[in-house]
Amino acid sequence: MSQLLGIRGLRTTFPTRHGLVRAVDGIDLDVRPGECLGVVGESGSGKSVTFLSVLGLVRPPGKVEAEAITFQGRNLLSLAPTEIRAIRGRDIAVTMQDALTALNPAFTVETQIVETIEAHEPGIAKGEARARAIEMLRLVGIPDAERRLASYPHQFSGGMRQRVMVAIALACRPKLLIADEPTTALDVTIQSQVLDLIDDMRVRLGMSVVLITHDLGIVAERCDRVAVMYAGQVVETGPTAEVVAAPIHPYTRGLLRSMPSLAHLDEPLVPIDGTVPDPTRLSDGCRFLPRCPHAVEVCARPVGLRAVTAERAARCILAEVAR
Amino acid sequence: MSPLRLAERLLQLIPVLLGISVIVFAMMALTPGDPVQIMLGDSLADQAQRDSLRRDMGLDLPVVERFFRFLGNALTGNFGLSFFHRRPVMDVILERLPATIELTLVAMFIAIAVAVPLGVIAAVRRNSLLDRIATIGSMLGVSMPGFWFGILLILLFAVNLHLLPVSGRIGFGHEVKMVTGFVLIDTLMAGRLDSFLDALRHMLLPAVTLGLAMSALLMRVTRTSMLEALSQDYVTFAEAKGLSRVRVVGRHALKNALIPTVTVAAIETGSLLGGNMIIETVFGWPGLGRLVVEAIFSRNYPLVQAAVLIYATTYVLLNFLADLLYTVLNPKVRL
Ligand SMILES: Nc1ncnc2c1ncn2[C@@H]1O[C@H](COP(=O)(O)OP(=O)(O)O)[C@@H](O)[C@H]1O
Numbered sequence: 001m002s003q004l005l006g007i008r009g010l011r012t013t014f015p016t017r018h019g020l021v022r023a024v025d026g027i028d029l030d031v032r033p034g035e036c037l038g039v040v041g042e043s044g045s046g047k048s049v050t051f052l053s054v055l056g057l058v059r060p061p062g063k064v065e066a067e068a069i070t071f072q073g074r075n076l077l078s079l080a081p082t083e084i085r086a087i088r089g090r091d092i093a094v095t096m097q098d099a100l101t102a103l104n105p106a107f108t109v110e111t112q113i114v115e116t117i118e119a120h121e122p123g124i125a126k127g128e129a130r131a132r133a134i135e136m137l138r139l140v141g142i143p144d145a146e147r148r149l150a151s152y153p154h155q156f157s158g159g160m161r162q163r164v165m166v167a168i169a170l171a172c173r174p175k176l177l178i179a180d181e182p183t184t185a186l187d188v189t190i191q192s193q194v195l196d197l198i199d200d201m202r203v204r205l206g207m208s209v210v211l212i213t214h215d216l217g218i219v220a221e222r223c224d225r226v227a228v229m230y231a232g233q234v235v236e237t238g239p240t241a242e243v244v245a246a247p248i249h250p251y252t253r254g255l256l257r258s259m260p261s262l263a264h265l266d267e268p269l270v271p272i273d274g275t276v277p278d279p280t281r282l283s284d285g286c287r288f289l290p291r292c293p294h295a296v297e298v299c300a301r302p303v304g305l306r307a308v309t310a311e312r313a314a315r316c317i318l319a320e321v322a323r
Numbered sequence: 324m325s326p327l328r329l330a331e332r333l334l335q336l337i338p339v340l341l342g343i344s345v346i347v348f349a350m351m352a353l354t355p356g357d358p359v360q361i362m363l364g365d366s367l368a369d370q371a372q373r374d375s376l377r378r379d380m381g382l383d384l385p386v387v388e389r390f391f392r393f394l395g396n397a398l399t400g401n402f403g404l405s406f407f408h409r410r411p412v413m414d415v416i417l418e419r420l421p422a423t424i425e426l427t428l429v430a431m432f433i434a435i436a437v438a439v440p441l442g443v444i445a446a447v448r449r450n451s452l453l454d455r456i457a458t459i460g461s462m463l464g465v466s467m468p469g470f471w472f473g474i475l476l477i478l479l480f481a482v483n484l485h486l487l488p489v490s491g492r493i494g495f496g497h498e499v500k501m502v503t504g505f506v507l508i509d510t511l512m513a514g515r516l517d518s519f520l521d522a523l524r525h526m527l528l529p530a531v532t533l534g535l536a537m538s539a540l541l542m543r544v545t546r547t548s549m550l551e552a553l554s555q556d557y558v559t560f561a562e563a564k565g566l567s568r569v570r571v572v573g574r575h576a577l578k579n580a581l582i583p584t585v586t587v588a589a590i591e592t593g594s595l596l597g598g599n600m601i602i603e604t605v606f607g608w609p610g611l612g613r614l615v616v617e618a619i620f621s622r623n624y625p626l627v628q629a630a631v632l633i634y635a636t637t638y639v640l641l642n643f644l645a646d647l648l649y650t651v652l653n654p655k656v657r658l
């Protein structure tokens with residue numbers, strides 16, 4: 001089986017005072033066993049909502065629709081609440097952007113790890129769950145793990161707190177970790193430590209990782225494949241090396257040109273002109289059209305994700321040319 | 324809170340309490356009406372006797388000296404003689420205090436038992452029928468005068484349905500020897516289950532009247548803080564861990580949401596003590612509140628003075644307790 005998680009035609013909308021926000025609008029994505037998939041896009045492009053939708057964590061009045069969301073061959077959409085709950089945290093785990101707000105300030109780290117283990121292994125002995133908690137803290141490199149169990153989240157430094165959240169997420173050895181902007185809240189020096197940790201755990205536990213970020217540089221360094229998101233849609237996917245070397249979608253090109261750390265050092269840095277479209281007023285045509293230097297008339301008509309090679313696709317009329 | 328910080332907070336209470344004593348003293352010193360006149364009333368005492376009483380009470384001294392005497396006495400619990408009872412004020416107050424404390428505690432218990440579950444359900448089922456009913460109910464509860472609601476309850480349950488007693492703390496023939504002053508405890512200690520139940524029946528209406536008014540406010544606080552907690556990232560993360568809905572709502576959200584509820588409850592217990600005056604009068608409850616009302620009407624200055632001081636001190640201490648609870652419940656504030 002070449003896919004662990006398959007998302008087909010995912011649409012998530014939020015009714016708001018200003019109109020219907022189409023946060024995620026027709027997403028197709030695959031996550032393969034053992035791989036690291038980078039999901040990159042500007043803030044507000046729908047990265048977090050996509051994966052909250054997969055786990056059924058979008059709160060009303062938000063509405064999730066999809067043709068299928070399959071995980072290990074099971075359609076998550078047709079599962080009962082208790083069945084999807086059994087998958088959350090055990091098979092698919094999440095780390096959130098800011099550990100300071102994601103960890104509960106009122107409970108010790110021990111409580112927050114142990115309750116996760118107990119939720120998925122009912123009847124486990126207290127001592128055993130505690131031993132596992134200590135083991136997890138050690139595994140993610142928290143010094144003096146046994147003593148730190150009694151600490152509250154605010155008593156850790158930012159980097160250590162992020163590690164605690166990773167420890168909680170990995171406590172039940174998930175098959176898929178969704179790491180939502182794991183380093184955005186951190187100092188640059190700590191960022192690579194946390195990314196190394198996630199990478200290391202991926203190899204050790206043999207799990208897949210979805211690395212959500214707005215930093216294409218991070219993806220280029222660490223991910224096998226990449227999905228670029230824009231305004232609630234995937235605009236380009238493919239093996240990271242190929243996408244970085246020869247981007248097809250003008251948005252991906254723009255992202256690469258606006259990045260200081262990548263290979264194209266000879267070219268000057270150019271920010272992308274214009275702004276992201278209003279999510280309540282999205283056009284039917286290409287959503288990048290107002291900012292696109294290559295736009296032609298047909299771009300105003302619906303543009304689907306077009307395969308370029310077996311491994312690559314882009315949501316742009318230029319995909320034809322590339323093929 | 325570290326012991327040092329605790330000591331610091333306690334020290335901060337001293338100027339507050341001192342200020343309160345100044346105000347209480349000044350209020351009484353400035354009130355028109357001659358205490359000696361009131362105390363002796365229409366009796367046939369002559370001027371010499373009146374002067375002698377005036378001297379005994381220290382009323383002939385300069386005002387500053389009188390204040391320090393008052394303060395010194397207050398610190399040792401000596402508030403002088405009650406004009407009316409001709410007994411030390413403190414004795415009279417201590418006799419009545421347990422009834423008020425007991426009523427307040429039971430009322431607060433009812434308030435929390437009603438408010439917290441309702442507030443949680445209203446937040447979880449936001450905008451549902453139940454949420455709307457609870458919202459309207461709490462608005463009524465906040466705006467309805469307690470004495471009016473109390474009288475309605477008396478008319479319904481005592482006068483018309485004869486289900487509960489009209490007034491008092493315990494029925495005839497059910498009296499037991501008072502040891503702690505708390506009738507619910509004393510009846511049980513005396514092994515009189517019948518008396519215990521009778522006392523409970525007496526307590527029900529006044530406690531419900533006080534408690535429901537308080538629960539209206541506490542429910543609003545719980546609902547608001549619960550809604551706030553439910554929208555936090557840590558709730559999403561807790562759900563992403565695969566925890567049950569009960570655990571996510573009942574532990575992750577509730578423990579944070581209860582911080583404001585408990586704090587408000589502690590502070591409001593102080594105003595319950597004050598609100599007791601009317602309710603105790605309506606229900607003929609032999610507590611401090613009714614004593615004070617009687618004392619005010621009979622211009623029993625020493626007693627009113629002592630009671631106001633006790634109310635104010637209790638209020639300040641309850642605020643301190645609220646702070647303390649806030650710290651205990653909220654690990655982030657722990658210093
Ligand atoms: N609960 C919500 N109600 C309304 N709009 C929302 C809600 N959650 C997310 N959105 C909107 O959905 C879009 C995508 O959000 P998100 O997935 O968080 O972006 P990203 O993670 O890529 O920064 C944004 O426009 C955001 O404003």
Ligand code: SF4
Nearest residue numbers: 286289292299316317
């Ligand atoms: S479809 Fe047209 S407008 Fe959209 S990105 Fe491609 S060229 Fe630009």
Ligand SMILES: [Mg+2]
Nearest residue numbers: 047048049180
């Ligand atoms: Mg996000």
